[in-house]
Amino acid sequence: xxxxxxxxxxxxxxxxxxxxxxxxxxxxxxxxxxxxxxxxxxxxxxxxxxxxxxxxxxxxxxxxxxxxxxxxxxxxxxxxxxxxxxxxxxxxxxxxxxxxxxxxxxxxxxxxxxxxxxxxxxxxxxxxxxxxxxxxxxxxxxxxxxxxxxxxxxxxxxxxxxxxxxxxxxxxxxxxxxxxxxxxxxxxxxxxxxxxxxxxxxxxxxxxxxxxxxxxxxxxxxxxxxxxxxxxxxxxxxxxxxxxxxxxxxxxxxxxxxxxxxxxxxxxxxxxxxxxxxxxxxxxxxxxxxxxxxxxxxxxxxxxxxxxxxxxxxxxxxxxxxxxxxxxxxxxxxxxxxxxxxxxxxxxxxxxxxxxxxxxxxxxxxxxxxxxxxxxxxxxxxxxxxxxxxxxxxxxxxxxxxxxxxxxxxxxxxxxxxxxxxxxxxxxxxxxxxxxxxxxxxxxxxxxxxxxxxxxxxxxxxxxxxxxxxxxxxxxxxxxxxxxxxxxxxxxxxxxxxxxxxxxxxxxxxxxx
Ligand code: BGC
Numbered sequence: 001x002x003x004x005x006x007x008x009x010x011x012x013x014x015x016x017x018x019x020x021x022x023x024x025x026x027x028x029x030x031x032x033x034x035x036x037x038x039x040x041x042x043x044x045x046x047x048x049x050x051x052x053x054x055x056x057x058x059x060x061x062x063x064x065x066x067x068x069x070x071x072x073x074x075x076x077x078x079x080x081x082x083x084x085x086x087x088x089x090x091x092x093x094x095x096x097x098x099x100x101x102x103x104x105x106x107x108x109x110x111x112x113x114x115x116x117x118x119x120x121x122x123x124x125x126x127x128x129x130x131x132x133x134x135x136x137x138x139x140x141x142x143x144x145x146x147x148x149x150x151x152x153x154x155x156x157x158x159x160x161x162x163x164x165x166x167x168x169x170x171x172x173x174x175x176x177x178x179x180x181x182x183x184x185x186x187x188x189x190x191x192x193x194x195x196x197x198x199x200x201x202x203x204x205x206x207x208x209x210x211x212x213x214x215x216x217x218x219x220x221x222x223x224x225x226x227x228x229x230x231x232x233x234x235x236x237x238x239x240x241x242x243x244x245x246x247x248x249x250x251x252x253x254x255x256x257x258x259x260x261x262x263x264x265x266x267x268x269x270x271x272x273x274x275x276x277x278x279x280x281x282x283x284x285x286x287x288x289x290x291x292x293x294x295x296x297x298x299x300x301x302x303x304x305x306x307x308x309x310x311x312x313x314x315x316x317x318x319x320x321x322x323x324x325x326x327x328x329x330x331x332x333x334x335x336x337x338x339x340x341x342x343x344x345x346x347x348x349x350x351x352x353x354x355x356x357x358x359x360x361x362x363x364x365x366x367x368x369x370x371x372x373x374x375x376x377x378x379x380x381x382x383x384x385x386x387x388x389x390x391x392x393x394x395x396x397x398x399x400x401x402x403x404x405x406x407x408x409x410x411x412x413x414x415x416x417x418x419x420x421x422x423x424x425x426x427x428x429x430x431x432x433x434x435x436x437x438x439x440x441x442x443x444x445x446x447x448x449x450x451x452x453x454x455x456x457x458x459x460x461x462x463x464x465x466x467x468x469x470x471x472x473x474x475x476x477x478x479x480x481x482x483x484x485x486x487x488x489x490x491x492x493x494x495x496x497x498x499x500x501x502x503x504x505x506x507x508x509x510x511x512x513x
Pocket of ligand 1: 035243445
C-alpha cells in the first residue's frame with residue numbers, strides 16, 4: 001500500500017505537494033522552567049517572583065496551587081527528552097530559570113547544580129539529534145531583583161545582560177538559537193495592569209510602560225553581548241519572542257482602532273527593534289504623551305527613548321519570534337463611554353474597546369479560536385517590518401481534558417497549520433518553523449493545573465508525574481514525519497485524499513488521450 005501511495009504521490013505531483021511544508025521547515029514544542037521544573041528550593045536555588053507570588057497569594061491561582069513540583073522535570077527531564085524524541089521534534093524550546101543558575105540574581109555566584117542541570121539537558125537533546133532552543137527569561141524573575149524594583153528599574157538591562165553572558169558562556173557552544181525575553185506584553189502590560197501575575201503589583205498605565213522600555217533595552221543588551229562576544233565563534237541566532245494577538249475592526253469603518261490596538265500590543269515591542277526608524281510607534285507615542293499631559297503628568301507615562309537608546313535597540317534581531325493564540329475585535333469608544341483595562345477589555349490610552357465575535361469558539365478564559373487570524377497576523381508582520389524570518393515559537397489550545405482523545409486539539413493544530421501553509425504559499429511570508437505549546441501539561445500560571453495545553457497528559461497525582469501521549473501528540477508526530485498536512489492520526493496520507501487524487505489524475509490522463 002505504501003509503495004502504491006508513493007507512486008501516486010509522484011503522479012499527482014503538485015496537488016500533493018501543496019500540502020507539504022517547505023524543505024528545511026522545522027517543527028518543535030515548547031515549555032518553560034517555572035511551569036515544569038518544580039524543585040523550587042533544591043540545592044542553592046533561590047526564590048523567583050512566581051515562587052513568592054504563588055506561596056503568599058494562593059488565592060491568585062484558581063486552584064490554589066503552585067509550581068513547587070509541577071511536572072517535576074528537574075528530576076524527570078530524561079522522560080521529557082524521550083518525549084521530544086518520540087514526537088520526532090527538530091527542536092525543543094525550554095527556558096532557563098534565572099534563580100537556578102544565578103541564585104543571587106547577580107553573577108557573583110553561579111550554581112554548580114544549575115549549571116549541570118541545563119548542561120545535561122542540552123547534551124541529552126543533542127544526542128537524540130534535537131536542537132535546544134533556549135529562552136533566557138520566561139517570567140520567573142529572581143525575587144532578590146524584584147525587591148530592587150525588578151523590570152521597573154532601568155538597571156535591569158545590565159543585570160539581564162550579565163546573566164545572559166553567563167548562559168552564552170556555559171552553553172553557547174551547543175545552543176544556536178536563543179530567545180532573550182518571552183512575551184513582554186504579558187509580564188509587563190497584563191501583569192502590572194491587573195496584578196494577576198507575579199509580582200502581583202497593580203500599576204495601571206505606569207508600571208507596565210516602565211517595564212516595556214526596560215525590557216526592550218534588556219533584550220537589546222543581551223543581543224549586543226551575543227553579537228559582539230559570542231557570534232564570531234558560535235554563529236547562533238538571538239531574538240525576543242512576542243505574543244501577537246490579532247485585532248480586527250468590528251466593522252470596516254473601525255480600521256483605525258484595530259491599527260492602534262495592533263501597535264499597542266505588538267508594535268510597542270516590535271517597532272523599536274524591527275522597524276527602519278526605531279523607537280516607539282509614532283502614533284502611539286503621540287497619543288500616550290498627549291493623554292499623560294491631560295492627566296497632569298510632566299512627561300509621558302510611556303518613557304521616551306533617547307536617540308542613543310533608539311540606535312542601541314534598532315536592528316537587534318536575527319529572526320522575528322512569534323507566539324500566537326487568539327484574536328479580538330476593536331471599535332472606538334463612544335463619547336463618555338468608560339473603557340476597560342488594557343489588555344483585557346479595552347485600551348483607555350487609545351479610547352478603544354475590545355470584544356470578540358460570536359462565531360469564535362471559546363477555549364479558555366482568554367483563548368477564542370480564529371485560525372484565519374494567524375495568517376492575517378503573519379502577513380501584518382511582513383507588511384510592517386519587511387521580509388523578516390519569522391519563527392512561530394508558540395501556538396496551542398487550552399482545554400480541560402479528561403481523556404486522551406483530544407480531537408478538538410487535533411483540529412486546532414490542523415486548522416492553524418493550514419493557515420501557516422497558506423501564509424507561506426499564497427502570501428509569500430517567510431516562516432521557518434512552528435512550535436506547539438506545549439509539549440506536556442504544566443502549571444498554567446494563574447490558571448494553575450486547571451487548564452491543560454499538553455500534547456502529552458501529565459498525571460499530577462502520580463509521584464513520577466507520569467506522561468502519556470494524547471491523540472494530538474500522534475497527529476503532530478505524523479505531521480512532522482510526513483512534513484505535510486496530508487496525514488491522519490495513524491501517520492498515513494489519508495486514503496480519501498489518495499482516492500480523490502487518483503481519480504482526478506486518471507481523468508486528466510483520459511482527457512489528454
Ligand atoms: C506563555 C506560556 C503559557 C501560554 C498559555 C503563553 O502566553 O508564554 O507560558 O503557558 O501562553 O497560556
